[in-house]
Amino acid sequence: MLQRRDLPKHPSSTVPDSLQTASLPVAIDCHNIPHDYDPISLTTYRCISRSGKDIVNLIPRSRDDTTTERRPAFQLQNVGVHFSGSDHPTLADFSMLIERGEFVSIVGPSGCGKSTLLKLIAGLIQPTVGSLTSTSPTRADGSINRIGFVFQHPTLLPWRTAAENLRLPMELGKSTRSVQLSEADCSDLLEQVGLQRSDVRKRPSELSGGMQMRLSLARALATGPDVLLLDEPFAAVDDLLRLRLQEDVRRLHEQRNLTTILVTHNLHEAVFLSDRVIVLSPAPARILSTVAVQAAGPRNADFRESQHCFAALKSVSAALFRQSLELDRVRDIRSAQSQMAASAKEQL
């Protein structure tokens, strides 16, 4: 039996009147999750339409689903990131949990701290306050990077061949890596991401944009990571190619048993790929809503057309709709603050 919980409402999630008139489903979400929260309850939702009829398009994961595999990979607790030189913190009091083996997408407005979040998880940025716990075990030799990162652009070294680009992560670091990629290994990798085996000796300039992106993905997988972080990797490729890349990424996620976190602007992409979509508020980011995506079968063209896919997309859109209202609210608060500051100065 499915178990449903009512989570405490965040003040900002009070449904505004303007939205009441629109017959959109409203996801009631979990903000400022307490420290001792149960990761399983993270995907507990209730969706209500204005008519009061429950639209349970988000089925909470029941406790029966809990297997030993469901373990947290990353846990962010009250993390704050404040870059020196900026007025506002990029992240403040942010908490999030990513389970192992999960595919999580993070969507939100530009500049809300999505990429910062990803860099934080990658260890490229240290939190100013709070803690980031990674429970993913390190490999036996400890030398290989557990995290594969795919950037928005291919980010390849143009003077290196595909194989040499794939070997780059192995060549770096203090200790010489015990694992070396042979040319056959490189060809295998290329094949896995949908490139030709013969591309192994080509320079990036001889590959198309989409092929370069695939090579970049292969490089992220070259070290055999447990975690794949994708920072808007398909933003610069055309629509048709994007669909194919998405299917490849999902396939690799399942085949390699990865924990994958994707930052994207594309809602369809987020829903199609993910087990969970996290909608962030404008900076400093808070989790506005977490939408679980249900899939009966594999993620393919049929899934794109499925009811589950549409339902999840609807919820994410609804959350984003609320977010646009929030944007207005933030703007109002900011202008009020600056007016107050100005009048305070005048009084002085």
Added chain:
Amino acid sequence: MPMSGDTRDRVSQFSRLTNRWAAPVAVLLLVIVAWDLVVRIGKIHPIIFPGPLAVAEAAWKLRSDLLSAVGRTSLAAATGLVISIIAGTSLAFLFSQSAMIRRALFPYAVLLQTVPIIAIAPIVIVSFGRGFFSVALVSSVISLFPIVTNTTTGLLQIDPNLLDLFRLNSATRWQTLWKLRLPSSLPFLLAGIRIACGSAIVGAIVGEFFVGSGQPGLGAMIQRKSASLDLADLYATVLTSTLLGTLAFGAVAVLGDVILRRWFGRADSERSEV
């Protein structure tokens, strides 16, 4: 299909070449004709302003002297350029390693550019004597700056994502320099050398000018000819110097293109064309 593509490429390359050269060659011919007309119609005495034919004659008469002078000057300029490349890239390395060093030393690198080379040459000669080394040194002083600035820019202007990639894989400072910064800065270094090679020749000629007969080259020859008022000879020497500078610039540009083409594969080499 590759065949037809190749042919088309070659045709377009040919038309591009003619487009590129037709106009400047036409201008050159026009200038020579105008020059000749001015001298003939104005009946100007060749001692004051020799015509193009007189200059050509003088150049032919002086051909062996000119050739050996070109050889000496080129050698001095090349030595100067090599010194600048070595010193310049080393300085750029230093600059790229710390903002502190950069802030402290960069004003003095600018000084190299702003100090008049005419003033530097006598000082260098007083310190290092009237020889080949002084000429090469003057040449390197003037050609150092573009190499330092260009290479520093190249070493620092790295795609932040690539830097993140290196950090993600816990690359050491040395690995980042050797495997990322240095190869990325190659196009910048080549552009710097292209600018510097013209200056290096000017520097060598100025150096020879001051060294005089101690170091026979184009500079010394210009000085001698202007002192003896052999104007046709002087014009021939000056034009030869200009030609040398132009040829050196062209040679370095072509060499740079070839290197970039090999280094980056085909598509990226287009970028380096100015």
